[in-house]
Amino acid sequence: MVAKLTQGFWTKVARIILRNRILILVGIVAVTVFLAFQWKNIKFSNTEANLLPDDHPATIQYNNFTKIFGEEGNAIVLAVRDTALFNPENFNRWNRLAKQLDAFPEIDFVVSLENLKVLEKDDKTQTFVMNPFIKSPPKTKGEIDSLKNHLFNELPFYDNLVYNAKSGTIQTIAYLDKDILNTAVRNQFILNDLGDLVKTFEEDTQLDVRVSGMPYIRTWNTKSIVDEIGIFIGAALLVTSLIFFFFFRSFRATFISMCIVIIGVMWAFGILGLLQYEITILTALIPPLIIVIGIPNCIFLINKYQQEVKKHGNQALSLQRVISKIGNATLMTNITTASGFATFIILDSDLLREFGIVASINIIGIFVLSLLIIPIIYSFMALPKTKHLKHLNKKWIDLFVGKMEHLVREHRIAVYMVTVGVLVVSVIGINQMKITGSRIEDLPKNTEFYKDIQFFEEEFDGIMPMEIVVDTERKNGVIKPATLKRMDQLGTVIDEIPELSRPISIVDLIKYSKQAFYNGIPKYYQLPTSQENTFIMDAARKSSTEGNLLESFVDSTGQIARLTTYMQDVPIDRMEEIEKDVQEAITKSFPPDRFNVYMTGKALLFLKGTKYLVANLVMSLALAIGLISLFMAYLFRSFRMVIISLVPNLLPLLITAGLMGYLGIPIKPSTILVFSIAFGISVDDTIHFLAKYRQELATHKWHIKRSVYAALRETGVSMFYTSIVLFFGFSVFILSSFGGTKALGGLVSATLLFAMLSNLILLPSLLLSLERSIANKEVLKEPQIDILPKEEDNPKHKS
Secondary structure, three states, X not given: OHHHHHHHHHHHHHHHHHHOHHHHHHHHHHHHHHHHHHHHHOEEOOOOOOOOOOOOHHHHHHHHHHHHXXXXXXXXXXXXXXXXXXXXXXXXXXXXXXXXXHOOOOEXXXXXXXXXXXXXXXXXXXXXXXXXXXXXXXXXXHHHHHHXXXXXXXXXXXXXXXXXXOOOEEEEEEEEOHHHOOOHHHHHHHHHHHHHHHHHHHHHHOOXXXXXXXXXXXXXXXXXXXXXXXXXXXHHHHHHHHHHHHHHOOHHHHHHHHHXXXXXXXXXXXXXXXXXXXXXXXXXXXXXXXXXXXHHXXXXXXXXXXXXXXHHOOHHHHHHHHHHHHHHHHHHHHHHHHHXXXXXXXXXXXXXXXXXXXXXHHHHHHHHHHHHHHHHHHHOOOOOOXXXXXXXXXXXXXXXXXXXXXXXXXXXXXXXXXXXXXXXXXXXXXXXXXXXXXXXXXXXOOOHHHXXXXXXXXXXXXXXXXXXXXXXXXXXXXXXXXXXXXXXXXXXXXXXXXXXXXXXOHHHHHXXXXXXXXXXXXXXXXXXXXHHHHHHHHHHHHOHXXXXXXXXXEOOOOOEEEEXXXXXXXXXXXXXXXXXXXXXXXXXXXXXXXXXXXXXXXXXXXXXXXXXHHHHHHHHHHHHHHHHHHHHHHHHOOHHHHHHHHHHHHHHHHHHHHHHHHHOOOEOHXXXXXXXXXXXXXXXXXXXXXXXXXXXXXXXXXXXXXXXXXXXHHHHHHHHHHHHHHHHHHHHHHHOOOHHHHHHHHHXXXXXXXXXXXXXXXXXXXXXXXXXXXXXXXXXXXXXXXXXOOOOOOHHHHO
C-alpha cells in the first residue's frame, strides 16, 4: 500500500515539474534574488565562541567576574628582544610608539616604559605618590643603562609585566576599549592602525616587534577564516568540476551541475544572512560543503537520465523516470546527510547549533535545486549524443565493479575475515586515542601571529588569562592581613607551576607599598608585618593615586579580589592537572566556610567547554546513528535490514578512529565532528544500493543472488563516482591553515573512501548471507515499502 502511494506521489511530482518548467525556474530565480539581498546581513564573528551553555556554572562564574572587573582579555602586547633597543634613538622611538598608541580612541590606556609610574613615599605628607619612571627622554647610553638597572633590579612589581630581566625583553601593554572589544572596529584598528604603526617603527629602527594578546589573535583568526572562504569555494568548484567532466566527458552536464551548486552557495550565504548568523570557522565551511555534497545529487540524476536515454531514447520518459525513480532515493540520502549535521542542533553550543541548522537546511535546498533544475534544463535540450554516453561503457569502471562483484561472489569468507581483522586492529587503535587539544593548537602555524604567541609564551609564560576570584564575604575583608597572607601563599603555589606566569594581585601592590615606604629598597618587597601593616595601610588610604591602582585588583567594597595569571598553551590533560593543583591550593589556603574562592577566565572556559563539547558530540553521533536507523526501519520494515545497512557504515568510522589512535590524532571538537558528518554522508550509498536491490528483487522474483549482483552492477558506477567526488571534494579542506579544518577534511575523506569499499564489498556480502532466510520464508513476497518504484515493463518495447 505504502509502495503504491509512494510511487504515485513521485509520478505526480514528475508531472508537476515537467508541466510547470518556466514557472519553477522563475520561482528559483526569485528565491535566489531574495536570498542574495540577505547577504547584507552577513557578519563575520568578532567574538570568541563560548562552548559552554549560558546556564553552566563556569559560564555564570565568568559572567559574574566580568561584571565586577570587566572583560579580562582586552590587552594587546608588543615586545622587543634586542639589545639595540637600549640605544638612545631606538629607546626614545619605542617610547614614542607607546604615546602614539595611547592617542588612539580605541585604546583605553597603555602600560609602557614611557608612562611607567614608580610608587614612592612623600616624607612630608606620609603618603604614597606615583612619580614617572622616565622624567625626561634619555640622551645617552649611560642614562638608559641607569634606567635599565633601576627597572630590572629595583622594581620587582613590574617583573613579567613590562620586562623580562633574564632575556632583556621589554613589553608594552595596550588595553583596548572594552566597548569595541567584540566589534568590527577592533579588527579595523588592529589590521590597519596598529599594523601601520608597528611597520613604521620596524622600518625606522630595524627592530623586530612581536605582537600578540587575545584581541590580536581573534582579529587575525577572523581574517584567516575570511581569506579561506574564497579559497575553499574556488578549490571545491575546480576539483569537483574536473572530476565530473572526467567521468561524464560532457561540458553541458558539467556546466549545469556547476550552476546548480553555485546557486546552492548563493542560498547558503543568503540563509546565513536571513538568520543573521555570524560567519565562524564552522559556518565558513558550509558553502564548499554544499558544492561537495551537491555534486553527487547531480551525478545520480544525470547518470540515471543518460542510462534511460541509452535504453530507449525517449526524452520525456527518461526525464519522468529520473524524477520518479531517483527522486525518493535521493531525498532519503539527502535527509540522512542532513540528519548527520542536524544532530548538532540539540547541543547547547551556539557555534555548533548554528552550523547544524544552516548546513541541514542547505543540504535539503541543494537537493531541491538538483531535482528541479536538471530535468527542466535537459527538457529544453537535445538528447545527449553518443559520445556523452560513452562513459556508461568505460572498461576500467566495468573492471572495477567486476572486481567488486568477483570478491563478493567468490571470496565472501575472506571478506568477513578481513573485516574482523580490520575491526580488531581498529579497536586496538581506538584504545590508544586521547581526548586532548589546546587553545591555539588549531590556529594557522605558518603565520606570524602564531610565532608571536610562542614568543610570548617563552618570554612571559603565556597569554591566556586565568583568574582566581577571592570573595571574603565581608566588606574590606581583602585588605585584612590574614587574607593577604592567604593570597600570598596561593600566589607562591601558582608561581611554582611552570606553565603559569607569576600572578598579579593586590598582594603585589601591598608589597610594593612596603618597598616604597622603606625608600624603594628591593629587599622590602614583601607583605608588611602586623606592626607595619597599620601605618603602611594608613598611608595607602591617604594616597589619592593608590585608589586608582586598587580598582584593577579589588572591587569597590573591598570584599572581592582577583589574582591574575597567564597560562601557556598546554594540552587539556595537563590543563586539568593544573586546575586540580590550583584547586587543592585554594582549598588549603581558604576555608570554604569563610571564603568563596573560584577559578575562571578564558583558559578555564576553554578547558571545560572542550570536555563538555566532546561529551555532547559523542551524544550527537549516537543520535545520528539512532535517527538514521529509524529511517532504515521505516524504509525497509525489517530489523535485519537495519543491521545490514548500519554495519558497512559503522565499520569505516571504527577504522578512522583506530587510525587516529595509531597516528596520535587526539579526540577534540574539530576531529569528533568527522564521525557525525561522515556517517550521514556514507549512508547515502547504502540507501541507493538497497533501493536498487529491492527493485531488483521484484524484477527477479525474489532471487537474492541475481538481485544483489544486478544492484551492484547498476549502482556501483554511481557509488564510485560520488565517492571519488566526495573524497577529493573534502580533501580541499586540507588546504586550510587551521589544524581543525585540515583534520576534518583529511579524516572525512578517508572515512568516505573506506565507506565506499565497505558498501561495494561488505554490504552485498551481508545481503547474500543474512537475507537468505528471509527469502526462504518468502517474507519479501509482499514488500511493505520500496523507496524506488517497481521497474515498468521493458521500455524498449514501449518506445
